[in-house]
Amino acid sequence: DVQLVESGGGSVQAGGSLRLSCAVSAYLVSSGCMAWFRQAPGKWLEGVASIDRYGSTAYPDSVKGRFTISKDNAKNTLYLQMNNLRPEDTAMYYCAAARLWVGTSLRLDHYNYWGQGTQVSVSS
Secondary structure (H helix, E strand, O other), X not given: OOOEXXXXXXXXXXXXOEEXXXXXXXXXXXXXXXXXXXXXXXXXXXXXXXXXXXXXXXXXXXXXXXXXXXXXXXHOEXXXXXXXXXXXXXXXXXXXXEOOOOOOOOOHHHOOEEOOOEEEEEEO
């Protein structure tokens, strides 16, 4: 079954931290490449973190050094640890999985399966 369910969003002040979770199927963890995307109001979806089946990761400059993507295969869960949050990080965050091998791609069109999203709001 292909299913992704995000949780862990919320409202924090700038400088705070949140950890997002994405419950995924064992099949997706075993065979797929995973990523986190976000969408702020009025903006396009953008990739913020990716991880492949071997644990390699990639981040755009906008979050590098602040966000960490990881996975716990025993719990079938993908995580996004977000530290030193900024107001510009405010967005709906989505967990995504690629059907085919895409490595650590942050391209939207490389991903096929999506969670429902979890809201992150960062205030000054």
